[in-house]
Amino acid sequence: MIFAIAHNKGGVGKTSIALNLIPLLNPDVIIDQDTHECLMMLNRYREEDKQFKIISCNTKKELINIFKKSTPHNNILIDCGGFDSDLTRIVIAAADLIIVPANSDPTENVGLFHFEKVLRELSLKMNKHITAHVLINRTHPNRKNFNKIDLFLNGAKHLVRLDSVIPFRKQIPTAMEYGLSVVEYSKTKHSDAAREIKMLAKELLKIVKKTN
Numbered sequence: 001m002i003f004a005i006a007h008n009k010g011g012v013g014k015t016s017i018a019l020n021l022i023p024l025l026n027p028d029v030i031i032d033q034d035t036h037e038c039l040m041m042l043n044r045y046r047e048e049d050k051q052f053k054i055i056s057c058n059t060k061k062e063l064i065n066i067f068k069k070s071t072p073h074n075n076i077l078i079d080c081g082g083f084d085s086d087l088t089r090i091v092i093a094a095a096d097l098i099i100v101p102a103n104s105d106p107t108e109n110v111g112l113f114h115f116e117k118v119l120r121e122l123s124l125k126m127n128k129h130i131t132a133h134v135l136i137n138r139t140h141p142n143r144k145n146f147n148k149i150d151l152f153l154n155g156a157k158h159l160v161r162l163d164s165v166i167p168f169r170k171q172i173p174t175a176m177e178y179g180l181s182v183v184e185y186s187k188t189k190h191s192d193a194a195r196e197i198k199m200l201a202k203e204l205l206k207i208v209k210k211t212n
Contacts (some may be wrong), residue, residue, distance in 0.1 A: 001072070001074070001075045001076070001096050001097070001208060002067070002070070002075075002076045002078065002091075002094055002095045002096050002097070003021070003025060003027065003075065003076065003077045003078070003095065003096070003097050003099065003204070004078045004080060004091045004092060004094075004095035004097070004098045004099070005017055005018050005021075005077070005078065005079050005080060005099045005100075005101065006078075006080040006088060006091065006092055006095075006098055006099070006100060006115075006132070007080075007082060007100045007101060007102065007111065007115055008082065008083055008084040008088070008111070008114055008115050008118060009082055009102075009111035009114075009115070010081075010082025010083070011082065011103075012082070012101040012102055012103055012111075012137060012138070013101045013103075013137045013138050013166075014034075014079055014080065014082065014101050015034065015038045015039050015042070015079055016137075016172055016173075016176060017099065017101050017135065017137060017166070018030075018039055018077060018079040019039060019042055019176065019179075019180075019181055020172070020181040020182060020183070020197045021077065021181075021197070021200070021201055021204075022052060022077060022181065023181050023183055023184055024181075024183060024197065024198065024201035025075060025077060025201060025204070025205075026075065027075040027076055027077035028074045028075050028076065029055070029066060029070070029074065029075075029076040029077070030052055030053065030054045030055070030076075030077050030078075030079075031054070031055055031056065031057060031063075031066070031076065031077070031078040031079070032054050032055070032056050032079050033056065033057065033078055033079060033080045033081055033087060033088065033091060034079055034080065034081040034082070035081050036081070037056060038079075039054060039079045040054050040056065042176060042179045043179055044179065045176075045177065045178055045179030046178065046179035046180065051179075057087065060086060060087065060090060063087060063090055063091070064090065067094050078091050078095070080092075084114075084118060089118065089122060092118070092119070092122055092130065092132075093122050093125075093126050093130070096208065096211070097133065097204060097207060097208055097211075098130070098131075098132035098133060099132070099133055099135055099162075099204070100112070100115060100132045100133065100134045100135060100159065101135045101137040101138075101166075102134050102135065102136060102137065102149065103136075103137060103138050103139060104136055104138075104139040104140075104143060104146055104149065106148055108148075108149060109148060109149065109152045112134065112149070112152060112153075112156070112159060113152070115132070115159070116156050116157070116158050116159055119131075119132055119158035119159070120157070120158055123158065129157075129158070130158055131158055131159070131160060132158060132159055132160075133159075133160055133161070133162050133204075133207070134149070134153060134159050134160065134161045134162065135161075135162050135164060135165075135166065135200070136149070136161070136162075136165045136166070137165075137166045138166070138167070138168045139165060139166075139167050139168065140167065140168065141167040141168070141169065141192075143167070146161075149161070162200070162203060162204075163203060164196070164199055164200040164203050165196070166193075166196055166197065166200060167196070169191070169192060169193040169196075171185075171187075171188040171191045171192075171193040171194070172188075172193050174187065174188060175187075175188045181197065182194040182197055183197060183198060
């Protein structure tokens with residue numbers, strides 16, 4: 001099972017979502033495909049004996065070889081960079097579940113429009129319908145209405161919105177200072193942020209179970 005966290009727009013929180021999902025999805029392979037290697041950097045903040053094994057692939061061949069060696073019982077989680085590239089497209093094409101973090105800014109539809117175009121092109125190339133799941137991320141905790149994004153998604157053919165919403169909460173960057181997810185850090189593991197991340201992981205696993 002390949003989980004890809006992708007969006008060709010930067011600053012939407014892909015790495016923070018990846019870090020927080022790792023302990024809950026328990027992937028066998030973790031790949032940091034962001035050129036800035038932010039996930040790897042955060043991993044170095046963890047205690048040495050609790051660091052994840054994270055790799056990066058510099059070529060198509062490396063990436064494809066990992067996919068070829070994987071089995072249906074192995075989970076792979078990939079944190080993609082905030083840009084369109086051949087490597088990112090290979091990840092998207094191979095992924096079983098694509099998570100697209102998106103903020104609630106009015107301009108977000110522009111980024112989603114371009115990502116929808118990528119998904120459409122890959123669907124035609126692969127001769128299969130690729131659907132990605134949009135995650136509203138880093139929004140105000142009290143905001144419940146996302147009409148602008150929902151209106152766009154209602155007309156999209158390759159994007160659907162997850163029920164889960166991850167608001168901006170100070171517990172997330174607090175835990176990240178130690179390279180930890182909110183469900184790991186002792187001061188945040190009983191917080192609203194931890195509860196919301198757990199609900200997200202539960203929703204993702206439910207989708208996986210339904211599609212298998």
